[in-house]
Amino acid sequence: MTTTAITAPPPEKAPARTRAGGGLWRAVRGNRKAMAGAVILLVFTVVAAFPGLFTSVDHPDEANFAPRLAPSTAHLLGTTALGQDIYSQLVHGTRESLVIAVVAGALATVLSVIVGVSAAYLGGLADDLLSLLTNVVLVIPAFPLVIILAKYAGKGSLTVILAVLVLTGWSYGANQLRAQALSLRNRDFLESARVRGERRSYIIVCEVLPTMTSLIVANFLGAALYSVLSAAGLQFLGLGDPNSQSWGTMLYWAQNQQALQTGTPLWSLAPGLCVALLGVAFALVNYAFDEIGNPALRPVRRRRKGA
Amino acid sequence: MRPTRILAAAVIGALAVTATACSETKHKGGSDGNDATQSSGPKKKGGTVTIANTAGQTWTCNFNPFNPAVYNTSIGFVYEPLIYVNALKNQAETPMLAKSYKWNADKTQIDFTIRSGVKWNDGKPLTAKDVAFTFNLMKRVRSTDLYALWTTAGLRSATASGDQVTLKFDKAAQPYFYAFAHQVAIVPEHVFGTGAAAAHPDTWVDKKPVGTGPFEVNPCSPNNIQYTANPDYWQQGKPYIQKVEYPAYLDNGPANLDLANGKAQWGSQFIPGIKQFYLDKSPDNHTWSPPVLNVGIYPNLDPSHKMSSNLKVRRAISYAIDRDKVSKIGVGGQEPAANQSGIVTPTFDTYYDKAAVEKAGFDKPDPARAKKLLGELGYSPSKPLKLKIITITGYTDWDASLNVIKQNLKAVGIDLTVQDLAQQTMVGKLYTGDYDLAYYNQQTSGPTPYYELRQMLHSANTAPLGKNATSNYQRYKNPKVDQLLNDYASADETKQVEIVKQVAQYMIDDVPVIPVVEAVDWFQYNTKDIAGWPTEDNPYAQPAAYNFPDTGQVLTHLYSKSAQ
Numbered sequence: 001m002t003t004t005a006i007t008a009p010p011p012e013k014a015p016a017r018t019r020a021g022g023g024l025w026r027a028v029r030g031n032r033k034a035m036a037g038a039v040i041l042l043v044f045t046v047v048a049a050f051p052g053l054f055t056s057v058d059h060p061d062e063a064n065f066a067p068r069l070a071p072s073t074a075h076l077l078g079t080t081a082l083g084q085d086i087y088s089q090l091v092h093g094t095r096e097s098l099v100i101a102v103v104a105g106a107l108a109t110v111l112s113v114i115v116g117v118s119a120a121y122l123g124g125l126a127d128d129l130l131s132l133l134t135n136v137v138l139v140i141p142a143f144p145l146v147i148i149l150a151k152y153a154g155k156g157s158l159t160v161i162l163a164v165l166v167l168t169g170w171s172y173g174a175n176q177l178r179a180q181a182l183s184l185r186n187r188d189f190l191e192s193a194r195v196r197g198e199r200r201s202y203i204i205v206c207e208v209l210p211t212m213t214s215l216i217v218a219n220f221l222g223a224a225l226y227s228v229l230s231a232a233g234l235q236f237l238g239l240g241d242p243n244s245q246s247w248g249t250m251l252y253w254a255q256n257q258q259a260l261q262t263g264t265p266l267w268s269l270a271p272g273l274c275v276a277l278l279g280v281a282f283a284l285v286n287y288a289f290d291e292i293g294n295p296a297l298r299p300v301r302r303r304r305k306g307a
Numbered sequence: 308m309r310p311t312r313i314l315a316a317a318v319i320g321a322l323a324v325t326a327t328a329c330s331e332t333k334h335k336g337g338s339d340g341n342d343a344t345q346s347s348g349p350k351k352k353g354g355t356v357t358i359a360n361t362a363g364q365t366w367t368c369n370f371n372p373f374n375p376a377v378y379n380t381s382i383g384f385v386y387e388p389l390i391y392v393n394a395l396k397n398q399a400e401t402p403m404l405a406k407s408y409k410w411n412a413d414k415t416q417i418d419f420t421i422r423s424g425v426k427w428n429d430g431k432p433l434t435a436k437d438v439a440f441t442f443n444l445m446k447r448v449r450s451t452d453l454y455a456l457w458t459t460a461g462l463r464s465a466t467a468s469g470d471q472v473t474l475k476f477d478k479a480a481q482p483y484f485y486a487f488a489h490q491v492a493i494v495p496e497h498v499f500g501t502g503a504a505a506a507h508p509d510t511w512v513d514k515k516p517v518g519t520g521p522f523e524v525n526p527c528s529p530n531n532i533q534y535t536a537n538p539d540y541w542q543q544g545k546p547y548i549q550k551v552e553y554p555a556y557l558d559n560g561p562a563n564l565d566l567a568n569g570k571a572q573w574g575s576q577f578i579p580g581i582k583q584f585y586l587d588k589s590p591d592n593h594t595w596s597p598p599v600l601n602v603g604i605y606p607n608l609d610p611s612h613k614m615s616s617n618l619k620v621r622r623a624i625s626y627a628i629d630r631d632k633v634s635k636i637g638v639g640g641q642e643p644a645a646n647q648s649g650i651v652t653p654t655f656d657t658y659y660d661k662a663a664v665e666k667a668g669f670d671k672p673d674p675a676r677a678k679k680l681l682g683e684l685g686y687s688p689s690k691p692l693k694l695k696i697i698t699i700t701g702y703t704d705w706d707a708s709l710n711v712i713k714q715n716l717k718a719v720g721i722d723l724t725v726q727d728l729a730q731q732t733m734v735g736k737l738y739t740g741d742y743d744l745a746y747y748n749q750q751t752s753g754p755t756p757y758y759e760l761r762q763m764l765h766s767a768n769t770a771p772l773g774k775n776a777t778s779n780y781q782r783y784k785n786p787k788v789d790q791l792l793n794d795y796a797s798a799d800e801t802k803q804v805e806i807v808k809q810v811a812q813y814m815i816d817d818v819p820v821i822p823v824v825e826a827v828d829w830f831q832y833n834t835k836d837i838a839g840w841p842t843e844d845n846p847y848a849q850p851a852a853y854n855f856p857d858t859g860q861v862l863t864h865l866y867s868k869s870a871q
Contacts, residue, residue, distance in 0.1 A: 062714045063636045068580070081580055082707050083636050242706050243725055256703040258563070262580030 028288045037284025044278060048095040057088035061245065068264050077266045081257040089250055090270050096158070096246035097278060100231045104165040105224030111166060112173030112219055113209070119174075120181030121204055131178065137171035146230055150239040157241065161234055165227045173219035180215055184208055218289035225282040232275045247271035352536070354867020355550040356837055359562040359571035360852040362555045365529040370516035372492040373451040373509050380553065383858030384534055385428070385518035386492035389419055389438070391860060392485050394754035395597055395654060395846040401860070404433065404493050404519060405472075414479040414797065419472045419488075425541040427495045429517050439467035440496040442474065442487070450509040454486035462487075479797040485754055492856065493519070521546040521863050530555050547866035548837070553852075566831055567592075573861075574831035575851040577704060579639060581831070591835040594641075595843050595850065598654050598825035599752040600759055601645045602705070604696065604712075605737070605745045605781045605820055609772050614694060615743045619680045620721075621818040625669060627677035627719045628712055634824050637708030645822035646670070648811035649763070652825075655756045658807045667815045677719040691722035696744040697736055700727040705746055708823065738775040740782055748826045749778060757803065760810050761792050763820050783819035828854065839864040 028034045047054055057064075063083035071078045077086035119130035146168050153160045184190065193203050209216070234240055235248025238256075242249060250271040254260075259267040370381035382388075389405035392398050405419040425433040442465035445452035456462040461477030474480075474487065495517050498504055504511045516524055519541065522534035534551040554571075556562035563578050565571040567585050569592075578585050578594075585592050604624065606615035614620050630644035646652070647669035650659040664670050678687070686692040694716075698705050706727065713723045723744075728736070736742045749762050762768055762778035766789050769779035776782065788810055795806050814820065830850035832840045841850045841861060848860035 061710060063632070063711050067636060067639075068583075081639065082710065238701060242700075242703070242727055243710070253703070257579040258560075258584050259580075261567070262583035264580075 028285065031288050033284045034286075034288035037281045037287070040277060040281035041285065044094055044098055044281070047091055048098045051091045051095065055085075055088040055091045057085050057092075060084055060088040060092045061243065068262070071266065077270050078264060080253065080267050081259065081262065081264060082253070086250075086264075086267055086270055089245065090247070090274060093246045093250055093271065094274070096244060097228065097231070097248070097275070100158070100162065100165070100246075101224040101228045101278065101282070104162050104169065104227035104231070105220050107162070107166040108169035108223040108227070109173060109216060109220040111170035112177055112223070113216060115170065116174035116177030117181045117204055117208060117212075120178045120185060121200070121208065123185075130174075134171050134174045134178070137168070138175060140168075142168045142226075143230065143233065146234060147237065147239065150234050158244070161231055161240060164234075165230055169223050169226050169230075173223060176219065177212065177215060180212055181208060184211055214289050218286055221282045221286045221289065225279050225286075228275060228278050228282070232271075247275050251275075349544045350547040350839075350866035351870050352544075352547050352549055353870025354548050354836060354865075355552060356548050356573055356862075356865060357552040357554070357565070357571040358573045358575070358852045359554070359556060359566050360573075360575035361557075361559050361562045363557060365555045365557075366527060366532055366553075367512075368514055368527040368529070368532075369512045370524060370527075371508075371511055371513040372494060372516075373453065375453065378492070379853050379855045379858070380532060381513070381516050381518070381524075382492040382855035383520065383860075384522045384551070384862065385516040385520045385524065386494065386856075387518065387520045387859060388489050388492060388856050390484075390488040391848075391856060392489040392754055393846070393848060393860075394599070394752065395849055397657065398485075398754045403856075403859075404438070405488070408488070410481070414481045415476045417474050417480070417484075419474075421470045421472060422541065423470060425519050426539050427497075427517050427519055428523050428537050428539070429495075430539075431495065431497060433493070433495075433519055435467035435470050435472045437496050438472045438493050439465045440500060441491065441493050442472075444494070444499060444508055445491075448508050454483070454490060456483065456487055456491075460486070482757075482796045489856065520859055522551060542863060545863045547839075547870070548862065551862065566833070569833055569835060572833040572835075572837050573852055575829050575853055577638075577641070577829055578831065579704075581639065581641060585831060589833070589835070591833050592831065593834060593840075593842075594831045595841075596641060596827035596830050597843070597846060597850070598643055598651050598827045599849070600748050600826040601649055601651060601820070601822035602642070602708075602746070602748040602824050602826045603645060603820050603822040605747050606818075607740055607743055607745075608782045608819060609740060611772065612743055614692060617684070618818065619684055620692070621821065623677040623680040623719060624716065624721065625818055625821045626673040626680070627715045627721070628821070628823060629672040629715050630823055632715075633708045633711045636711050638704045638824060642704075642824040642827050645825045647815050647818065647822060649760060649814040649820065649822050650756050650807070650811050651759075658756050658804055658811070660808045660811060663808075663812055663815055669815060672715070674715070674719050681720045686720045688718065688720045691717070691720045693722045693724070694743055695724045695726055696746055697726045697728055697733050697742050698746040699730045699733045701730070709746060712823065737780045740770075740772040740776065740780065745780065746823075747780070755803070755807065756811070757792070757795055757807050760807065760814070761795075764788050764810065764813070765792050781819055783817070785813060785817065788813050836867050836869050837865055838868055839866050 028038055061084060065075065065079045065083045065085060067079060067081050067083045069075055069079040075085050075087065077090065079085055115130050115134060119127045146164050149164045149167065150160060153164065190203060190207055193207050232248035232251065235246060236251040236255065238252050240246070240249055240252070242252060251268060254267040259265060367377060369377045370385060372378050372382050372386045387403050389403060390408065391401040391403050393401070404422055404425060406422045408417055408419045410417050419438065421433070421435045421438055427433060442456070442462070446457045449457070452458070454460070460480055460483040462474060463477055464475045466473050498517045499508055521537055521540050523537050525533060525535045527533070532553040534553065536546050536549045540546065559576050562571070562574070562576060563584065566574040566578070567588050569589060581594060586594065606621050608616045610616050625647050634640060634642055634644045646664050647667065648660060648664050652659050668676060681687065681692060696709065698709060706725070709725045713725060716723045737745050737747060749759050751762070752759065764783050764785070765779060766784040768777045769782050769784065770776040772782070791806050791810050795803055798806060828849050828851040834840065841848050847864065848857040850861065852858060
């Protein structure tokens, strides 16, 4: 997420401005769906940060139990065919899945902003080239490309997966942001900034971007959602590191051991549900931004803090 | 999905064969072990068998027996060897295209008597000339000499006269018997001696194979090979089965599903959770996977790799590994635990020296001893030795096994990092010696342990770092072991067993390779309509559908119950 510190705010004409941060919070709070999403995200964040609070198993990848045990008090979701506790794998897998979502989502968003807003503000040849690039990337079917890239980059490392997701996940956002930046381009407040003789970079960072906060955050949520699902898909296909702790990797192993057909369905279902739930959480929070992202509903102001 | 590992039993090394004179083994129809009421007399014809053996690609419809990429769909089905040697039954021999054979006293010359009355499936008779032609073709086009008969084995000439074929060698050639009698498929001169086939017998696309075997290809398409019974097959009344379907499965998933629901009767790949997935689905579903090789850790013995070349480290690893647990968790109990002597049991029990393994303390995991050894080098669980092991990505049973091994080693003070590499990258590193530890198995098995041991340990099979080693990847060099392996060729059977035991002792003393579990011939079979399968009680052939020419043995034993 972009954090911008405001230096010397320009004189304001509009009365009663609400700070963007407050607006976001209010939008989330006032919207039950968004609230639900935020709560789910919060829970996952806590689990990711402190897995030890939720399970006593420190090394969920170790084969310390009998294989294929049914759910019981000792093993809430049973054990895998490889003698690991499914519940503890789920808990420990949260971190990587969430990190992928946030980091890949954030980086993809940064890329979207750079490309989209620069294209809109610069105009001319630069705009043509950047738009062309955006549109080309936009029409390439993302998931097959992701698979090919991951395969060629050499599978395994988290960095590769993140890079692949960022490279394929920015174009949609860039298009949206460019459209909004274009509509802002000739507004009075930007005109006045130009007349004041502000530098171009200053105008983009301190004048244009804050106006687009809600759209940027919405884009971030979208990119994060895409990253969660794609990363799980990649890992499921075996393009991740099979020794890593994440929901996608759990799905991969479950599939490999034919979990659904050999009496351990929870091994597949549990991580699948978690991936879905995290995706749902990002989607629900997005509702809040539909509300404030629409200027007709609510004029958006500059923000002081990253939301 | 993990690709099927095909153990094409290609012999580049050397193989031992019993020195007993050729006993005319009677070709009995075996009882299938779960249908004891069936007598072993001749059977009525009928029925279809479907094979589920993951090919990993669509069929090229090439049945050239000199092409290792495709030969296991033709040898055994269409092309036949001179003598069938059963690796699972102490090298019991069944005469095929040769009625009998005779060695000279110093084992440098062998005379085969070729069976009369055998016809190629285009109606022409098989003669001794065809046999001599087959061997001479390998001399003319070296890339068809898959077993290095004209080079390593020292074959000098192959000549036919009447119904006799004589092979002359430079030196005692008995260990190569398995290669030239059992693995080489005899081809017809009137096909391979003319036109494109004669010009490039190695790359020629053999679409309509002309062989002597029990089946003919009829027809082949990219997604299925259909074989139909050869009506003029030389074994009277056989094959009983009239049709074999061999679909091209691209990965194990669909192949395993077809086995589970009975669509396919003959399986040859790893099925995870086989009990729930396959055996529990029907009382007619069975599995029997005899072990043939070792899967294990290949440590780099070159002195530049300080830790893996240190005997203490290697012994510590071998002591630390709980092989039974690896077998239970890593491969779902479907591959038995191996032992440090490298002798695959129970297949080669004759050669196994249990006392020697026990004496060295390798009969059960001994973490305390491993800790002590590592302690002497200054490592402990709190200050672990860091080692990397390379493995092939997609071999999930290996990944799961390594997960257990990693855990075992962590407890004694070794921090193992598993690197999953693409197959070509991994074997590239392995061949050139660019690794510390590698998880691997030899690609070819033989009828006695000598063969795998020779591949692993003979210095002729290694190379300096940076050059490709053929099979001694860990760079083990020991003149005494070389000498023992060389003496094997001219030794008699008792002496051969003795030699293998001595070599196994070096495996225990020097730990040049650390066997973990035993690689098996994957085999699942369904007895709802088809009977006559090889079983543990009647192991008349290696059972997996990728073993040639064993497929020919299995296909001439199978019969349909409903047709009787």
